Amino acid sequence: MRMLQAKHDIPKLLELMDQDRELFVPVRDEGGGRFARWSDLDLSVNEDIENTLMLAGEATRRPAKDQLFAETATLFRFRLEQGDFHLEEPPPGPSPRVLFGVRPCDGRGFQVIDTLLVGPHGGDTAYQQAREANLLVGVGCKTPGPDCFCTSVGGDPHSSDGLDVLLTDLGDAFLLESITEPGRDWLSGLQKHGVGFLHDAGKRDAERARVAQHEARQRVPRQVDTSRLPKILERSFNSDVWATVAPACIGCGACTFLCPTCRCFDIQDLVQGSRGARVRVWDSCMFREYTQEASGHNPRIRRAQRWRNRFYDKFHWSGDGRGNPACVGCGRCITHCPSGIDLVEMIERVTSAEGGA
Amino acid sequence: MSANPYLLQRARIDWIVQECGGPRPIRTYTLDPEDSTEHFAFEPGQCVQLSVLGEGESFVAIASGPEQDEPLQVTVMRVGLVTTALHELNIGDFVGLRGPYGNGFPVDRWRGKDLLLIGGGVGQAPLRSLLHHIEANRSEFGRVQVFYGARSPEAMIYREEFAAYEAHRDFDLYLSIDWKWGPDGPLDEDACEGWARVNLSNLRSTRIEQDQVRFTGFVPQIVQAVAPSPQSTIAVTCGPPAMIRRVVEGLEGLGFGPDQIYTTLERRMKCGIGLCGRCNLGPVFVCTEGPVFSYAQLQDLPEAFA
């Protein structure tokens, strides 16, 4: 299903979207942008919306990940008694929501997390519930950011992987295309109510979109050959290259916390009086403490070991279950690394050091 | 969508045994899981997630045997946040329990074979589970040699049980303490009473001549001195990483193949169900695909001996 939406009617569309499902949108803020609840924003004028919503240009600095995989999520609640406890009834799952303006790299990121948050004893319920409750409406990247390299890892500025609906910027309008069945249903629901500003798209619009998508692909600023990595990494774990790979790293978790596919977590209990909750909170494989055992032993005490682990996890051990690496090429870890470490350069360095051997 | 995998059941602490004291005391807890109207089924070598609600969870090996008539037991050393809180609990208090997790020892493949069980410190817990299983099914296994070492006589766990084995000679038993030797013998003779100072190069004959069970020395040395035959034998070793490394080296020297040596690995764990990421050896999670690995498997896994 294809619809056309004039840009100046976007506010009407957003109001409409917010009726059946709670609407979340990418918002420019003091921290480089993140997703926020539409109803919490005080936007009425068109200009405001254009300035505030990040539907073009650089993506939100914080990926859409945190909307489904929250930094702090409750696993269950309990009541404490002297030497005893009782679990509380779980609250109802999240109500239906729509994430509007998800970038294709973030959409592909969810596909990676889908594979990682499932194990032999079942999946992470909080994530799976959020995944089911959220309809993902993506917007293609007309102008990719400075460190984007999505096309080198199986992606595209207009990839529809993991999304329910994809928007393509046609200049004066957006083309809305349904990708999945729920996306189609949602779009036809909008159409019923959006009489007057949501139009059926014609063949010409679809062609314009293909051209725009092709042009955007040419604008992806960085390319790197990752095709040889799986073979190279198979034999390079004990290579000397890891000792030299990122000596400037300061061991913070900025790269992993801004990554659309990182999902490592810690579990903690929070207690107030007799009431408590077990929560999962983001953690990072770049932290020394991450693998520190209570005995004092730490199998990944050195930063080079942690870097190697992260690199292998992105490009060898994990993936999106469809043959692509667990990196979606969004470039956030490059642009925002406080130490200036460049993942693309690391890929090249590993490839050239180990590729010939 | 699956049921919430983090949910746990209440388990009542029915009994507590203080195995040893010191700065890192070890206790064995007998648990009565509330939801399991039937037996809490598991394999020797498997683990459970034990919760002290309000403090957190700890991934611990089950220390009791899997047979129907045995109550569920875990042996826990006080080292971190959760284990410290657990040590504060009393009989009648409740802990949270989920599991069993992990793979357990492949005992079905070991039937008919001779076994070496080589344990050190609190690492004996999963071996105790295995040992109980062997006891209950004694005829299915060949000769069983049990090595267990601790820092000192006081640091030994399962002391009464070992004493019973010693009295009844159910297994070939080699108990040892890491005694520090001075130039003129052990630093404190009294503490060493009953623990033979032996010529490690000729331990075997010492034992046969003197019917000795208790020795001084490090576990890998004792194993080396006894020099068990690899013929149709499986060796299982659990304990501190440094001990495991030396035991494995020694066994290889004795001709044990990598598929004849098994061990359990310890890593920092959180979820216990292969989601949270931290216990990986390359693409393999210790919590789900371990903690039991053959040495042959470990040779192919990165950071297994880190």
Next chain:
Amino acid sequence: MSLPQVLDRHLRDLFGSGRVNSVLGAIPTRGPLGMAQLARTPEEVERFTLSPLACPNLLVHLTSKEARLDPTRFPLAVLARGCETRMLNQIFSEHGLRRDQVYVVGLAHCPGAIDPRRLSAQLPVLRGFPEATIEGEEVVIREESGELARLARTELVLERCRHCQNHEPLIDDYRFDLVEEADWIEPVSVDEDPGVEAIDAMIPIERWAYWRSQLERCIRCHACRDACPLCYCENCILERHTPCWVKRSVNLPENTAYQLLRVMHLVGRCTACGECERACPVDLPLGLMMRKMENLVREYYGHRSGLDPSGEHLLSIFDPRDTTATARLEQ
């Protein structure tokens, strides 16, 4: 060779004479930031740059856990601007490192360092590590096309450089002038810091609303702590479990506790290098927080950290006649 010949030769000679085991400098990256590089051989010095784009504070590679795992890097020569020499003083005065472990190559007449985020906000299409020079009040950037962009220096430098009072090295074993003639940015007065004044002018409820809106954004990635060369405790209180002072959960109370603890552990130590703020991936105004704290330390104790390598460390001074803090409390 990207270093001036005289400096390049001096650094090579340091290896040759056996004076140092490594030299710490910055190399260009493919983005507009620059990256620390520990040269172990004279040849590696070749890639070093003095570009104002190379802004990370390098000293973290002297005090980090990683540096302590690798004592072979010492004695070490470091290329240090004024702000970094002040911090080195502080590290020496609290015995974090010995003076003889560090050979200080002082970079004098520092005209300021360029904030990559301010740069990319002004030149969003800029790629790579462009040639950048500071000419008086202008920063001249050579874009890939060869075109020159001239931008106002005060609009482009790091926030910390707008407040800098240490353009010249406080200590050095060798000195190199970054520009021929010193031409500093007139620093924001410590007494009239508009950022701090705006906070002070707020009534408590407004002030809390402000910090709340900022702290809510913190993702607890530890970049502020890990980028700080003065955060080198072996067991950091922010990640201890027994007792657990700050929970891992990311929410306003824990984020607030986290940042307050971080600030409190830098009282009398912070030299306002602003590296925490620069490192923050979500742009928290951490420099403002540190400047406010520094002002309080100055006001209460008349103390400024890092001015003297053999100076005393504020929190280890005890003087029974000291009335500064108590006098303040009695008011």
